[in-house]
Amino acid sequence: xxxxxxxxxxxxxxxxxxxxxxxxxxxxxxxxxxxxxxxxxxxxxxxxxxxxxxxxxxxxxxxxxxxxxxxxxxxxxxxxxxxxxxxxxxxxxxxxxxxxxxxxxxxxxxxxxxxxxxxxxxxxxxxxxxxxxxxxxxxxxxxxxxxxxxxxxxxxxxxxxxxxxxxxxxxxxxxxxxxxxxxxxxxxxxxxxxxxxxxxxxxxxxxxxxxxxxxxxxxxxxxxxxxxxxxxxxxxxxxxxxx
Amino acid sequence: xxxxxxxxxxxxxxxxxxxxxxxxxxxxxxxxxxxxxxxxxxxxxxxxxxxxxxxxxxxxxxxxxxxxxxxxxxxxxxxxxxxxxxxxxxxxxxxxxxxxxxxxxxxxxxxxxxxxxxxxxxxxxxxxxxxxxxxxxxxxxxxxxxxxxxxxxxxxxxxxxxxxxxxxxxxxxxxxxxxxxxxxxxxxxxxxxxxxxxxxxxxxxxxxxxxxxxxxxxxx
Numbered sequence: 001x002x003x004x005x006x007x008x009x010x011x012x013x014x015x016x017x018x019x020x021x022x023x024x025x026x027x028x029x030x031x032x033x034x035x036x037x038x039x040x041x042x043x044x045x046x047x048x049x050x051x052x053x054x055x056x057x058x059x060x061x062x063x064x065x066x067x068x069x070x071x072x073x074x075x076x077x078x079x080x081x082x083x084x085x086x087x088x089x090x091x092x093x094x095x096x097x098x099x100x101x102x103x104x105x106x107x108x109x110x111x112x113x114x115x116x117x118x119x120x121x122x123x124x125x126x127x128x129x130x131x132x133x134x135x136x137x138x139x140x141x142x143x144x145x146x147x148x149x150x151x152x153x154x155x156x157x158x159x160x161x162x163x164x165x166x167x168x169x170x171x172x173x174x175x176x177x178x179x180x181x182x183x184x185x186x187x188x189x190x191x192x193x194x195x196x197x198x199x200x201x202x203x204x205x206x207x208x209x210x211x212x213x214x215x216x217x218x219x220x221x222x223x224x225x226x227x228x229x230x231x232x233x234x235x236x237x238x239x240x241x242x243x
Numbered sequence: 244x245x246x247x248x249x250x251x252x253x254x255x256x257x258x259x260x261x262x263x264x265x266x267x268x269x270x271x272x273x274x275x276x277x278x279x280x281x282x283x284x285x286x287x288x289x290x291x292x293x294x295x296x297x298x299x300x301x302x303x304x305x306x307x308x309x310x311x312x313x314x315x316x317x318x319x320x321x322x323x324x325x326x327x328x329x330x331x332x333x334x335x336x337x338x339x340x341x342x343x344x345x346x347x348x349x350x351x352x353x354x355x356x357x358x359x360x361x362x363x364x365x366x367x368x369x370x371x372x373x374x375x376x377x378x379x380x381x382x383x384x385x386x387x388x389x390x391x392x393x394x395x396x397x398x399x400x401x402x403x404x405x406x407x408x409x410x411x412x413x414x415x416x417x418x419x420x421x422x423x424x425x426x427x428x429x430x431x432x433x434x435x436x437x438x439x440x441x442x443x444x445x446x447x448x449x450x451x452x453x454x455x456x457x458x459x460x461x462x463x
Binding site for chain 2: 049052054077080081083084085087089091093094103104107108149150153159
C-alpha cells in the first residue's frame with residue numbers, strides 16, 4: 001500500500017477544444033479500491049479510458065508506475081495489458097461464453113489456459129453456460145461474463161465503469177463480492193466509477209468527487225461520507241443536485 | 244450435361260472464382276481500412292468506391308480492353324502482371340475490377356455497423372492494432388461474407404466486360420453469359436436456355452447463401 005500505481009499530473013482532456021477533464025494532481029495507490037463518483041457528464045468515463053490508455057491525453061501526464069503516458073508518449077502493449085476495463089455495457093463478442101472469457105488470454109498467446117478460463121467462469125457462477133452463445137444471456141449474466149473475461153487476465157488494475165448499472169440486487173451483490181475478492185485476495189487495484197454512492201461506500205477505501213471535469217475532493221471513505229471538506233461533496237453525498 | 248456445356252460452366256466458375264478471390268483479398272482489407280480509419284481524403288475515396296459499385300461493367304471492360312490492347316504503350320513493355328487480350332486472365336482482371344468496389348463497399352458498411360464500443364473493449368482486453376482489426380472483422384463476418392457473395396453475383400452474371408476482353412472464343416474464353424448471347428443469336432434457343440438455367444441456378448445459390456447469412460428465411 002501507499003505505492004502509487006497511477007500518478008496523474010496536470011492532465012487535460014478536451015474534445016474539439018471543449019475541456020472535459022482537468023486534473024492537476026491525483027495519485028491512486030497499488031492495491032486500493034478507489035471510487036470516482038459524480039453526476040453524468042462529469043468526465044468519469046473519460047478518466048477511466050485515459051487510465052486504460054484507450055485515449056491520449058490532450059496535455060499533461062499519467063504515470064503508470066514508472067511508465068509515462070502523454071499526448072506524445074503511448075504505452076507499450078505489455079504495460080497496457082496490465083490494466084483492463086469492465087464497461088457499463090458488457091460488449092460481449094458474437095461467440096460462446098467460453099470464447100469470450102478466453103479471448104484476452106488468446107490475445108496473449110495463452111491458447112491452452114482452459115483451467116483459468118473455467119475457474120473464472122466458476123467464480124461468476126456461469127460455468128454451466130460456457131457453451132451458450134454469449135449474446136443470448138440476460139443483462140446480469142452478460143455483465144458477469146464481462147467480469148470473468150477481465151478477471152481471467154489477472155490484471156494489476158481493474159477499471160469498472162458503472163458495472164452494476166441497471167442490474168438486479170442478486171447480480172449487483174455477486175459482482176461486488178467478486179471484485180472485492182480480487183482486491184483483497186490478489187491485491188488488484190480497483191478504480192470504479194459509480195453513480196451509486198452506497199456502492200462507493202461498500203466497496204471503496206477512498207472516494208473522489210468529479211464535477212465538471214475537475215476533482216473536487218478526494219478522501220477516505222469515512223471522511224468523504226461523514227466529514228466532507230467541500231460543501232459540494234456534502235451536497236452530493238446528501239443527494240442534492242450539484243451540477 | 245455435354246462436354247461443351249461442362250467446359251463453359253467450369254471456365255465461368257474458374258474466371259469468376261479467381262476474380263472473386265483477388266477482389267476479396269484486396270477489397271476486404273480496403274473496406275476495413277475505410278470503415279475503421281478517419282483521414283483526410285477518406286470521403287473522396289468512399290465516394291469513388293460507391294461510384295465503382297454502380298459503374299457499368301461494360302465500361303470497365305472497355306478500359307481493360309484499352310489497357311491490354313497493342314495500341315497502349317503499356318502493353319509494349321510486356322509487363323508480367325498484364326495478361327494478353329482474349330484470354331481467361333484478361334477476363335479475370337476485368338471481373339476483379341468489377342467485384343472490388345462491391346466487396347470493399349459492403350465490407351466497409353459491415354465494419355462500420357459494428358458497435359464502436361467493441362473496439363474500445365478489445366483494446367482494453369489487450370488487443371494490438373492488428374488484433375483489434377481482426378476482432379472487428381470477426382464481429383462483422385456475416386456482412387463481410389455477404390460482400391463476397393454480392394461480388395460473386397455481380398460478376399458471374401456479367402456479360403459486357405468478358406465479351407470485350409475475352410472475345411467469346413470457343414473452348415478458350417467462352418463463359419456462360421457470352422455463350423447465351425451467341426446461342427441466342429444463332430437461334431439455338433435450347434442450348435441458350437440450358438445455359439441460362441445453369442446461370443440462374445448459380446445466381447440463385449449465391450443469393451440463397453446471402454439470405455441465409457443475413458438470417459432471413461426464404462419464406463419471409
